[in-house]
Amino acid sequence: MILTVWIITVIAFVVIQIPPGDYVTNMVSEMMSQGSDRIDPAVTQQLRDQYGLNDPVYVQYYKWMKNIVTEGNFGYSLTFRRDARVLILERLPMTFLLTSSSVLFVWFVSLPIGVFSAVKQYSIWDYIATFIGFIGVATPNFLFALILMYLSYRYGGRALIGLFSKEYVNAPWSWARVADLLKHMIIPVIIIGTSYTAGLIRTMRANLLDELKRPYVDAARAKGLPETRLIWKYPVRYALNPFVSTIGWALPGLVAGEVIVSIVLNLPTSGPVLFEALKEQDMYVAAGFILVLSTLTVIGTFISDVLLVILDPRIRLE
Amino acid sequence: MRKLGLYFLAILLLVSLAPVGNIVKAQGTYHESPMLTALVEAGELPPVEERLPANPRVVEPFKEVGEYGGAMRMGFVGNNPGWGGLWYVTGWENLASWAPDFSGVVPNIAESWEVSDDVREYTFHLREGMKWSDGAPFTADDIMFYIEDILFNEELSPAGPSADWLPREGAAEFRAEKIDDYTVKFIFANPYGTFLYTLPQWNGRHITWFPKHYLSQFHADYNPNVADLVAETEGAEDWVSLFNIKASGPTEDTNNYFNNLERPLLFPWIPTSVLGGSTEMNMVRNPYYFKVDTEGNQLPYIDEVVGVSYQDDEARNLALANGDIDYIKDATGREFFFDALDSGAPLAMSFWNDEAGNTNSIHFNFNTQDTVLAEIFKDINFRIGMSHAINREEIIEIVHQGQGTPAQVAPLESSPLYNERLATQYIEYNVDLANEYLDKVAPERDSDGYRLRPDGERLSFVLSVPNSEAWQANWVSVGELLVGYWEAVGVEVLLDAVAADVMTERREQNNYEATIYTGEGGAGLTPILQPRYYVPGEYDSLFGVSWFYWWAGAQDAVTIEPPQEVKDLRLKFEQVGQQPTQEAQIAAMTEVLNIAADNFWVIGISRPGNGFQPYHERIGNFPDQWIHGWGEGVEKITYPEQWYLKQ
Numbered sequence: 001m002i003l004t005v006w007i008i009t010v011i012a013f014v015v016i017q018i019p020p021g022d023y024v025t026n027m028v029s030e031m032m033s034q035g036s037d038r039i040d041p042a043v044t045q046q047l048r049d050q051y052g053l054n055d056p057v058y059v060q061y062y063k064w065m066k067n068i069v070t071e072g073n074f075g076y077s078l079t080f081r082r083d084a085r086v087l088i089l090e091r092l093p094m095t096f097l098l099t100s101s102s103v104l105f106v107w108f109v110s111l112p113i114g115v116f117s118a119v120k121q122y123s124i125w126d127y128i129a130t131f132i133g134f135i136g137v138a139t140p141n142f143l144f145a146l147i148l149m150y151l152s153y154r155y156g157g158r159a160l161i162g163l164f165s166k167e168y169v170n171a172p173w174s175w176a177r178v179a180d181l182l183k184h185m186i187i188p189v190i191i192i193g194t195s196y197t198a199g200l201i202r203t204m205r206a207n208l209l210d211e212l213k214r215p216y217v218d219a220a221r222a223k224g225l226p227e228t229r230l231i232w233k234y235p236v237r238y239a240l241n242p243f244v245s246t247i248g249w250a251l252p253g254l255v256a257g258e259v260i261v262s263i264v265l266n267l268p269t270s271g272p273v274l275f276e277a278l279k280e281q282d283m284y285v286a287a288g289f290i291l292v293l294s295t296l297t298v299i300g301t302f303i304s305d306v307l308l309v310i311l312d313p314r315i316r317l318e
Numbered sequence: 319m320r321k322l323g324l325y326f327l328a329i330l331l332l333v334s335l336a337p338v339g340n341i342v343k344a345q346g347t348y349h350e351s352p353m354l355t356a357l358v359e360a361g362e363l364p365p366v367e368e369r370l371p372a373n374p375r376v377v378e379p380f381k382e383v384g385e386y387g388g389a390m391r392m393g394f395v396g397n398n399p400g401w402g403g404l405w406y407v408t409g410w411e412n413l414a415s416w417a418p419d420f421s422g423v424v425p426n427i428a429e430s431w432e433v434s435d436d437v438r439e440y441t442f443h444l445r446e447g448m449k450w451s452d453g454a455p456f457t458a459d460d461i462m463f464y465i466e467d468i469l470f471n472e473e474l475s476p477a478g479p480s481a482d483w484l485p486r487e488g489a490a491e492f493r494a495e496k497i498d499d500y501t502v503k504f505i506f507a508n509p510y511g512t513f514l515y516t517l518p519q520w521n522g523r524h525i526t527w528f529p530k531h532y533l534s535q536f537h538a539d540y541n542p543n544v545a546d547l548v549a550e551t552e553g554a555e556d557w558v559s560l561f562n563i564k565a566s567g568p569t570e571d572t573n574n575y576f577n578n579l580e581r582p583l584l585f586p587w588i589p590t591s592v593l594g595g596s597t598e599m600n601m602v603r604n605p606y607y608f609k610v611d612t613e614g615n616q617l618p619y620i621d622e623v624v625g626v627s628y629q630d631d632e633a634r635n636l637a638l639a640n641g642d643i644d645y646i647k648d649a650t651g652r653e654f655f656f657d658a659l660d661s662g663a664p665l666a667m668s669f670w671n672d673e674a675g676n677t678n679s680i681h682f683n684f685n686t687q688d689t690v691l692a693e694i695f696k697d698i699n700f701r702i703g704m705s706h707a708i709n710r711e712e713i714i715e716i717v718h719q720g721q722g723t724p725a726q727v728a729p730l731e732s733s734p735l736y737n738e739r740l741a742t743q744y745i746e747y748n749v750d751l752a753n754e755y756l757d758k759v760a761p762e763r764d765s766d767g768y769r770l771r772p773d774g775e776r777l778s779f780v781l782s783v784p785n786s787e788a789w790q791a792n793w794v795s796v797g798e799l800l801v802g803y804w805e806a807v808g809v810e811v812l813l814d815a816v817a818a819d820v821m822t823e824r825r826e827q828n829n830y831e832a833t834i835y836t837g838e839g840g841a842g843l844t845p846i847l848q849p850r851y852y853v854p855g856e857y858d859s860l861f862g863v864s865w866f867y868w869w870a871g872a873q874d875a876v877t878i879e880p881p882q883e884v885k886d887l888r889l890k891f892e893q894v895g896q897q898p899t900q901e902a903q904i905a906a907m908t909e910v911l912n913i914a915a916d917n918f919w920v921i922g923i924s925r926p927g928n929g930f931q932p933y934h935e936r937i938g939n940f941p942d943q944w945i946h947g948w949g950e951g952v953e954k955i956t957y958p959e960q961w962y963l964k965q
């Protein structure tokens with residue numbers, strides 16, 4: 001696991017450095033795009049020395065890694081001029097709140113619909129559920145976000161942008177602020193969630209259909225077990241296996257989906273910061289985020305493995 | 319769309335060497351925001367009379383005397399509040415400022431000044447009793463600290479004294495003298511007749527930027543134990559980088575001050591939180607701000623400013639139309655805002671006159687790595703032919719919504735520097751004429767109808783265009799049309815739209831063949847202040863950017879020594895700034911512009927139409943028309959300290 005994370009950090013750090021230019025080039029471009037016309041080359045050179053950008057990549061990587069391992073220091077954000085760790089810690093809670101809410105939403109929606117579609121296979125409701133699910137998959141997140149923004153502006157009187165109303169952005173935590181947050185979270189959760197529900201509905205439906213044809217189901221039915229209890233107790237439980245093992249791959253997918261949605265909806269999560277950091281070649285922040293997110297994904301995979309073992313004792317024996 | 323006259327530009331800067339500001343002393347006592355009165359009553363602040371200088375700068379409100387209070391919300395794109403727009407509204411206070419109609423330089427931080435007859439010596443009188451935002455006095459010592467301990471410090475300025483406002487020639491011989499606590503004298507090595515014009519601009523910002531009482535603790539000459547502070551500061555390697563981080567200068571980006579909350583400032587609003595965990599940052603009024611309105615009310619009127627970060631333009635536009643924010647810099651989406659205005663969004667609309675001489679400048683890189691191509695680019699017949707091949711009316715119709723008239727890059731008709739030949743030569747759209755000129759350069763054609771270069775290769779080049787949309791630019795759309803026009807005369811052009819920072823990298827590496835950029839240098843005397851398309855050797859003289867790097871002595875970039883005639887021309891331009899009087903400067907610059915017309919460095923498209931600026935209708939005292947440009951301080955010329963929020 002540690003090896004995986006380490007390889008990811010190397011790749012992340014190197015890939016960030018591949019595009020031409022560096023943070024200083026980017027800063028100069030930004031100043032120019034504002035109209036500044038005299039950027040002294042002596043200044044840019046001094047800035048590069050100051051930020052250590054003249055060192056070779058492996059030296060920069062070594063310094064960065066050493067500081068993380070020995071001091072827990074993630075380096076310095078060139079854009080925000082602050083400790084990258086502080087920046088990451090500020091943004092991660094919202095990201096996790098949003099992502100985990102989306103996972104719950106996905107499960108909450110796709111599990112019953114999946115079971116329902118399997119039990120009532122080829123009924124009109126099966127088709128409707130499938131149809132809606134496929135639309136969710138096929139609509140790009142950003143488009144869906146724009147449509148919902150437009151609808152909320154057109155019919156709700158105002159566009160729901162951000163995670164807080166303006167009164168609550170920098171307010172201390174209170175019940176009113178939580179309520180405000182929940183109100184604003186509905187749209188992003190639906191957007192991020194819908195693209196994954198259809199996949200899970202199909203998986204659930206297919207697995208359950210396999211199980212429903214097994215003789216033990218017929219046997220149970222013949223013994224007079226009520227239909228609802230029968231389905232939920234036995235075939236659904238078997239069908240859940242792939243469901244749980246998807247946590248591993250669903251997490252990075254949701255985090256990636258979150259980036260685009262957060263940019264469009266202006267959410268204070270890690271996505272936009274990561275995206276900007278990559279664009280501006282603010283490499284310590286970018287690499288720091290990738291390190292943290294990949295570590296969490298690896299942990300997520302581990303958790304799903306553990307859950308699987310608990311759910312299905314057969315796996316332990318193999 | 320209303321067509322606004324540029325009439326008031328005509329009188330521009332003609333009577334401006336003498337201070338002409340409102341030095342009307344306000345009668346009676348001063349007034350302050352209720353927010354500050356509360357602090358004074360609580361004993362946390364001295365009374366307003368003690369906070370203001372003896373002779374505060376009086377600002378005449380644009381429309382009416384405003385009311386105190388409120389929090390103005392400004393939206394910006396990205397993670398940099400300063401560059402995103404707040405610098406132009408909440409910062410940018412220099413020794414002098416522009417009069418609101420751009421008719422001259424008026425006193426700002428300096429109360430008045432005298433200029434010697436040979437324009438080598440400038441004596442500035444500061445405002446007695448003026449204070450930094452922490453209450454410490456602002457005096458001549460702060461300016462001397464900048465000159466002696468920063469500009470002339472070998473570690474902070476390793477390449478020798480170098481500043482935006484200081485001519486490169488004779489920089490080392492520049493001196494400043496402190497006459498008394500409120501008087502400073504600047505003595506230049508050579509006559510410097512245009513110095514006053516640099517003061518209100520970005521280039522003049524450093525002179526009053528460094529609070530000595532705060533920054534001396536980070537300076538090795540003042541604090542022998544500075545190493546301790548270096549050790550405890552994140553991102554600092556040595557005292558030089560520590561100083562830069564804390565001071566946001568001299569080499570560090572000025573707008574880094576938004577990340578340092580303890581730094582004293584002279585600005586109307588000071589930051590109280592940094593951008594980070596949330597999408598907002600906050601600013602509050604500076605209780606020691608040195609300006610009052612005509613009734614003695616201490617400015618600014620607005621108590622707080624909130625900077626709201628957006629990830630892209632669309633969300634920001636929507637927020638403005640929603641009424642969630644009050645102001646944005648560089649609005650895009652003309653149709654969107656006018657539709658929103660019609661459908662009852664809480665917006666007001668202002669129109670600005672662009673200071674620029676043209677919407678675009680097209681540059682062929684004379685130093686491009688392909689030497690055969692470079693020779694063709696240097697041939698004026700090639701550029702004349704390419705200019706005649708452009709259908710400017712069509713570009714105006716398609717890209718600029720019918721606004722503007724065909725022109726080359728040149729001073730505006732209203733400017734005393736207007737040069738008819740420079741403005742109107744070769745603008746006719748005439749394919750036959752274009753072919754005639756191009757035949758002088760590359761007459762042979764291949765089987766596909768493309769011209770052949772002297773070495774037998776097809777005449778083909780890459781047009782690298784920044785895909786940025788800063789300043790409502792449409793470079794890619796213009797480039798797409800150009801490709802078609804030039805193909806029609808047998809020149810193959812490949813359009814390459816690149817990110818702005820890639821283009822920066824290519825400048826440094828001299829790695830582009832042709833490009834499109836802005837068209838500054840139109841209104842008034844701006845051709846002297848921003849001569850980038852009239853003389854080589856400026857940062858944005860993209861027809862020969864490697865020459866600029868040669869003059870600047872760059873180490874990170876490709877440098878190419880310019881030929882003698884280019885050096886001579888540059889010298890001629892530098893003499894313009896040395897002329898003592900406005901008439902002499904104009905006469906000298908006219909000569910330079912004639913040479914520019916002979917050389918025809920860049921190709922232009924059209925005169926810029928009016929820009930638009932949407933803002934929340936609750937903002938009062940925002941001008942209905944204004945001159946907009948980098949040299950004018952963008953929003954700063956509208957004196958944001960006298961904006962107010964209608965309750």
